[in-house]
Amino acid sequence: MSKRIDVSDLNVYYGDFRAVEDVNITLDPKSVTAFIGPSGCGKSTFLRTLNRMHEVIPGARVEGKVLLDGDNLYADGVDPVTVRSQIGMVFQRPNPFPTMSIRDNVLAGVKLNSRRMPRSDADELVEKSLRGANLWNEVKDRLEKPGSGLSGGQQQRLCIARAIAVSPDVILMDEPCSALDPISTLAIEDLINELKDEYTVVIVTHNMQQAARVSDKTAFFNIAGTGKPGKLIEFAETATIFNNPAEKSTEDYVSGRFG
Amino acid sequence: MATLMTERKRSALTRNRLPRYSPWAIAAGAVVVAAALMSLIGFNVFGWAVLSAVLFAVANVSAAAIVEGRRKAVDKMMTSLVYGAFLVALLPLVSVIWTVLVQGIPGLLTPGFLTTSMNGVTGAVDNASVENGTPVLGGVYHALVGSVLITLWATLISVPVGLLTAIYLVEYSAGNRFSKAITFLVDVMTGIPSIVAGLFAAAFFAMILGPGTKTGFVAAVALSVLMIPVVVRSSEEMLKIVPNELREAAYALGVRKWRTILKVVIPTAISGIASGITLAIARVIGETAPLLVTAGFATTINMNVFAGWMASLPTFIYTQIMTPTSPSNADPSTQRAWAAALLLIILVMLLNLGARLVARLFAPKTGR
Numbered sequence: 248m249s250k251r252i253d254v255s256d257l258n259v260y261y262g263d264f265r266a267v268e269d270v271n272i273t274l275d276p277k278s279v280t281a282f283i284g285p286s287g288c289g290k291s292t293f294l295r296t297l298n299r300m301h302e303v304i305p306g307a308r309v310e311g312k313v314l315l316d317g318d319n320l321y322a323d324g325v326d327p328v329t330v331r332s333q334i335g336m337v338f339q340r341p342n343p344f345p346t347m348s349i350r351d352n353v354l355a356g357v358k359l360n361s362r363r364m365p366r367s368d369a370d371e372l373v374e375k376s377l378r379g380a381n382l383w384n385e386v387k388d389r390l391e392k393p394g395s396g397l398s399g400g401q402q403q404r405l406c407i408a409r410a411i412a413v414s415p416d417v418i419l420m421d422e423p424c425s426a427l428d429p430i431s432t433l434a435i436e437d438l439i440n441e442l443k444d445e446y447t448v449v450i451v452t453h454n455m456q457q458a459a460r461v462s463d464k465t466a467f468f469n470i471a472g473t474g475k476p477g478k479l480i481e482f483a484e485t486a487t488i489f490n491n492p493a494e495k496s497t498e499d500y501v502s503g504r505f506g
Numbered sequence: 507m508a509t510l511m512t513e514r515k516r517s518a519l520t521r522n523r524l525p526r527y528s529p530w531a532i533a534a535g536a537v538v539v540a541a542a543l544m545s546l547i548g549f550n551v552f553g554w555a556v557l558s559a560v561l562f563a564v565a566n567v568s569a570a571a572i573v574e575g576r577r578k579a580v581d582k583m584m585t586s587l588v589y590g591a592f593l594v595a596l597l598p599l600v601s602v603i604w605t606v607l608v609q610g611i612p613g614l615l616t617p618g619f620l621t622t623s624m625n626g627v628t629g630a631v632d633n634a635s636v637e638n639g640t641p642v643l644g645g646v647y648h649a650l651v652g653s654v655l656i657t658l659w660a661t662l663i664s665v666p667v668g669l670l671t672a673i674y675l676v677e678y679s680a681g682n683r684f685s686k687a688i689t690f691l692v693d694v695m696t697g698i699p700s701i702v703a704g705l706f707a708a709a710f711f712a713m714i715l716g717p718g719t720k721t722g723f724v725a726a727v728a729l730s731v732l733m734i735p736v737v738v739r740s741s742e743e744m745l746k747i748v749p750n751e752l753r754e755a756a757y758a759l760g761v762r763k764w765r766t767i768l769k770v771v772i773p774t775a776i777s778g779i780a781s782g783i784t785l786a787i788a789r790v791i792g793e794t795a796p797l798l799v800t801a802g803f804a805t806t807i808n809m810n811v812f813a814g815w816m817a818s819l820p821t822f823i824y825t826q827i828m829t830p831t832s833p834s835n836a837d838p839s840t841q842r843a844w845a846a847a848l849l850l851i852i853l854v855m856l857l858n859l860g861a862r863l864v865a866r867l868f869a870p871k872t873g874r
Contacts, residue, residue, distance in 0.1 A: 303757060305680045332760025342751040346773040356759035359769045406755070413759055 249276040249447045250316040250333075250416040252297060257311035258476075259292050259301060266292045268476035270311075272466060274417075279439055279448045281458035281485065284468035284500070289477025290451050291339075291421050293468070297449065298334035298419060299327040315416070332356070334417040335410035340426050341402035343394035343409070350390040352405055353377060356413035372412055380408035381438050400431020407438060411446070418442060420450040424457065436461050455501055459489050467497045524573050529566060536562035559590070606848050613845025616641050620849075623648035624805035624817075629832035632839065642838040644831070646846050648807040649822035652722060653853075655811050656801065656818055657791050659726035660733055665783055667730070668737025675738070676745040677767055695735040703731040704796025711800075722811030725801035725818070729790045736789060740782025744775040777868035784861035788854045794820035819850045 252274040259267040267289035274280045282290040295301040296309050299320060313320040320330050343352045353373045357364055364372070373390065377383040382404040386397070394405055403423060410418055420439070424432040439461045442448050452458050458465050465488040470477045481488065481497045492498045540558040544550070563586035571579035613619060627644030635642050671688065679685030707728035711719040748771050756766040772779070802815035803825050823843045830839035 298758065300754065300758060303754060327757075328760050328762050330760075331758055336754075336758035338751060338754065338758075340751060342749070342755045344752060344755070344770055344774075346770075355756070356761070359756060359759065359761040359765055361765070409755075409759065 249445060251276045251447065252417065252449075253312075253314040254297075255312045255314075257293070257296065257309065257313065259289065259296050260308050260310070261304070262306040264474075265476040267296075267468075268478050270479045272479060272482055274447060274449060275464070276447045277443055277445070278463040279443045279450060279461050281462035281465045282449070282451045282468060283453075283455060283458050283465060284477070284480075285470065286453075287473075287477070288468040288470040290466075290468045292477070293479075294419050294421055294449060294451050295336075297417070298336055299330045300336060302327065332413055333415050334419060335413060335415035337403070337406050337410050337418065337420045337423050339422040341399055341406050343397070343402050343405050345393065345395045347394060348391045349386050349394045349397070349405060352394040353408050353412050355409055376408040376412040377405075379411050379442075380404040381434055381441075382408055398431070400427045400434060403427060403431065403435060404438065407435070407442075411442070415446065417447040417449065420448065422451050422453060425453060432457070455489070459485060465489070467492075467494070467500060469496055469500070522574055524569060528569065532565045532569060533558075533562050536565055559593075563590070603851070606844065606851055609841075609844035610848025611845075613642070613841040614848050616645075616841075616845070618643070619645040619842075619845055620650070621645060621647055623807050624831070625807070627805070627831060629834070632830075632832035633835050635838060636832075636835045642841055644838075644842065646819065646822060646842065646849060648804060649817040649819045649846065650849070651807060651809065652801065652804070652816040652818040653791060653820075653850075655809070656722045656725045656729065656797070656816065657787055659723060659811055660729035660790060661783070661787055663726060663730040664733035664737050664786070668734045668783075668786075669741050669779065671734075671738045672741035672745055673767060673772075675742050677763070677771070692735045692738050695731070696739065698731070699795075700732055700793050701795040701799070704728045704799040706731060707796065708799045720800060720802040720815050721813055722801055722808070722816035725797050725816065726811065728796040728800045729793060732793065732796070733786045733790050736786040737783055740786065741775075741779045744778035744782060745771060747778075748774045777865040780868055781861040781865040784857055784864060788857040788861075791854060791857070792820055792850055794824055797821050798824065819846050819853075822846050823850070 254270055254272045254274075257267065257270040258265060270293060282294060284290050292301060297313060297320075301307050301309060309321060311321070315330075315333065319325070343349075344355060347355065350373050351358060353376050354364075354369055357369070357372070374383060374387075377386065382401060385401060386392075386405075394402065397405060403426075407418075407423075424435050427435065436457065439448055439450065443463075450458075450461065462485045464483065465485040466482040467480045467488060468477050469480045481492060481494045483493070487493075488497060489501050492501065498504075537558045540554055540561055541549075543557060544554045563583075567579055567583045567586065570582045622643070622645035624644045625648070631643055634640070671692075675685050675688060679688075704725075707724050708720075710727070711721075711724045752770055752774060753766055756770045757763075761769075797818050798821055801818060801821070803821055804815040804817040808814045808816045823846045826839040826843035826846070830836035832838065
């Protein structure tokens, strides 16, 4: 399953500070959307509002609408837990659960919610998820070993396997490759290309080549200055953003003349 | 063609260095000179050791100052100070352990010491064993049982209260005023003199069950007043160092907050929490004052913490020393007291070892 996301007039706050201002954007299903922009421009903050992870931080709040196939995530009575089980997330630093084996890490979404699952179904889900994250061949002989024993790139793919094991509609990735070497980055990028056949993928990246390689559409965020809110400057096909942007600041940023 | 340079006999890099044997030579000299000085003013081993150490430190630093320069001299001086402080800190510890071992082993090895109570052991019995030279009768079984039961109940009360408080402080309070008040009160509780905790429990139970209520459970409540702040503090620190990323990873999988705490946060921190609890137990198992006013003394075995007075190891030691069973022959009582003290130290040591073991068993596994 893959769902589309429509964001309208979204403002994101940390306490009284407005971090992101008036975002209107539509993310298509079965596509990869990349968010680029300088540090502190609010792209990660915005990403976290898409599965209600933003409000985990004390004092953080959101105004506006985020529609997941027409359902407003921020409507009254919506349980953030339901939202998060449909919109998965992969973080900047690989964070497998240190107390769990590789197998249990993949099953974490199921086990932590204490859904009962027959052994054979669980095995099937583990294999399917690990294959989906291109990790199966590397770890199939050591599924009972701790997940923290894997290399950084493998850990990150384990986290992706963990995210797709709960079969979400959307996968959000917050700079998933920034802590990885080029080979592991390539593995993740290949994986993103495969994931878009089934999921709506949103990726935040600092690496413009990466945005150009993996995404169908790119959104450029910018910030007017310290203490000012971040804004969505331009959102278009990736080729347009990189070759023929409408805004001057986008062109400056993607061509490296910025900052 | 370049010729290989041969290594110089006396390296320019090792100039102005004292030879390797110099500390040993200086130490030997210091020992001899100290012995000579001590013989002038009257010899004793302790003074000799102290004087040798001081002479060695002074000579070693001066030699370095003359030959090697200021930096090395300061280094040696600080090294001497650090070692000196370490030895001073160690001295009372070694002395205590040595005394308790020497005084306590005969009593501890007396047959029946661990398996009998003081029931029926009167002054006449002690007098007889001294006069006939037979082994001392009576033992510590009732006190051991009392100590274990009271501490167990104290743990049963303190761990849920302390751990849940810590969870509230770290996971739910978000630093609000209420949590600051709790933290402040917990800090104050840490500083409560133990006798005050004992008086609190005694007064509390006197109020609800009538004056003079002394049972093992009252003592357990008194000890838990002392234990709770330690458990709260150690668990709080352990929960705080669980990386936020793990909580966010669980939330992002659609896991509820209480399940995240139960299945992710606590398992990650359990080794630290468990060893903190064990250390808290070790801390209260040796308390004497609160037990005197809450559990009383008993000479018989009492397995029921809810009724009757109960003995414990610290109060056993206290009563044996302060009011010997036989006032005319205090030696059997003294021997029992030392043996009980040794037993208490062994218990605390086992608990500390247990804490390490627990920490290792529960620690997040690593490995490939």
